[in-house]
Amino acid sequence: MKLSMFPQVFSQMFKKPWTNKFPAKYQPSSTTKYLQDVQAGKATISPPVKTPTGFRGKIQYDKEKCIGCKLCINVCPCGAIEFKPEEKKVKFYLARCCFCSQCNDVCPVNCLSMSNEFLLADTDKYAKDLIVE
Numbered sequence: 001m002k003l004s005m006f007p008q009v010f011s012q013m014f015k016k017p018w019t020n021k022f023p024a025k026y027q028p029s030s031t032t033k034y035l036q037d038v039q040a041g042k043a044t045i046s047p048p049v050k051t052p053t054g055f056r057g058k059i060q061y062d063k064e065k066c067i068g069c070k071l072c073i074n075v076c077p078c079g080a081i082e083f084k085p086e087e088k089k090v091k092f093y094l095a096r097c098c099f100c101s102q103c104n105d106v107c108p109v110n111c112l113s114m115s116n117e118f119l120l121a122d123t124d125k126y127a128k129d130l131i132v133e
Contacts, residue, residue, distance in 0.1 A: 065111035072103035095125035
């Protein structure tokens with residue numbers, strides 16, 4: 001029973017990895033210089049792998065359709081959604097979000113959906129790209 005994993009390990013040792021070398025095919029000597037070369041048009045960025053259907057990326061929020069029912073706030077396990085009482089609308093903090101899509105499932109007017117956008121890294125958790133309102 002303890003050695004049952006070895007056939008799987010050995011078979012995977014000789015397969016190609018499923019990872020995508022993004023953003024560069026080979027490790028650049030200097031990331032800063034590489035980004036400058038991309039900006040100047042001397043280098044290109046390798047495109048990321050296509051996202052599969054049903055991918056749960058950045059939340060898309062249609063503010064006009066929202067009725068302010070707060071159901072999304074009640075089901076959010078991370079506390080990533082804040083209610084704005086003056087507008088009767090919600091605000092999403094993507095730095096807190098676990099992308100579980102429960103808010104999308106419970107919304108009675110379908111004003112929430114998940115996009116294919118997944119490049120959300122930032123040093124500031126309150127950056128404009130990480131707040132959806």
